[in-house]
Amino acid sequence: MHKIRINMLSNADKVRGQGVGSAYLEQVALVKNELSDYFDVVINDSKPADIIHCHTILPQYLMKMKRNKGINVAYVHFLPDTLDGSIQLPHSALTVFKKYITHFYNTADYLIVVNPIFIKDLVRFGIDEHKIKYIPNFVSKETFYKQEKEHIQQTRSQYHIDENAFVVLGVGQVQTRKGVKDFIEVAKKLPDITFVWAGGFSFGKITDGYEELKEIYENPPHNVHFIGIVPRKSMNDIYNMADILFMPSYNELFPMSILEAINSQKPLLLRNLELYQDILFQKYLVADDNEGFIKNILKLKNDPQFYSQYQNYSYEISQYYSKEHVKEMWKEFYLDIAKKKNL
Helix, strand or coil: CCCEEEEEECCHHHCCCCHHHHHHHHHHHHHHHHCCCCEEEEECCCCCCCEEEECCCCHHHHHHHHHCCCEEEEEECCCHHHHCCCECCCHHHHHHHHHHHHHHHHHCCEEEECCHHHHHHHHHCCCCHHHEEECCCCCCCCCCCCCCHHHHHHHHHHCCCCCCCCEEEEECCCCHHHCHHHHHHHHHHCCCCEEEEEECCCCHHHECCHHHHHHHHHCCCCCEEEEECCCHHHHHHHHHHCCEEEECCCCCCCCHHHHHHHCCCCCEEEECCHHHHHHHCCCCEEECCHHHHHHHHHHHHHCHHHHHHHHHHHHHHHHHCCHHHHHHHHHHHHHHHHHHCCC
16 A cells, blocks of 8 residues: 655754653654554655654744645644743743744644643634644653562662652753742652652753752752753653652643653642643642642652552553554544545
């Protein structure tokens, strides 16, 4: 049969420590390796393709879409509004950037969102709802999985963390919207619990709140470890080293760190955001403020039955976001849009 040629356009893996790069690597590997009977996948290729799939919003990719005679697909890894609290730019520059993003999305024939809640937000920015398709992220269970206790202790030793410590993990770029300051304030109230943050300043000094966060990063409380940007191949060790994943973010789409952590069956503690409700099936702990976060952390630490319940919930979520399920969604999507174009 005729294979559909897909040109994946991205520079997402060039910036270390951001979830967009992780999502890109997983999606490309899935289509390239698991659906090779149907699709011929190339990356950042200059030759014509049936489908151009943009994973990032570089101007040169916008130009490629405008010249392309085939089908243009773009991933929505962030909305214009999610730039607030992520990067610090002059108001005028931020306004122009938001307009550019909207123009980029409008240029594509189809948009992929990783969370269905954001369809209405895109429509609010003037984008046709009929061109938006929901396909969730996923992570490979060969890359992220539950480890044996001996391996976990080796990782803790590597990071100078006591083998008997109760470890609360935060993951992501060190920026205001990720709730890093709340993470620190919660840690201060729980001095007998160890807090670890994996991530750094991927966008340097334009990171929102950079000066204040840099001071915290370099002078954390005694029970907080900032371990910097960890290579993705080592992140499974970090999730397994922890007891829970605590994400106090104020704004997200669908953090890859959640999918990665649940493969090692770590309970999730998240801010009470609407975006999580449909995609995590109410199988996680939530709070609206630091007092609530503290209460949940202490209950997880001190109540083994409660802890086990949320471990099991994480396992159940991970079964839904399996490679097999998401693979079929990508196969159906690409074949359907190719058929409409008579490719």
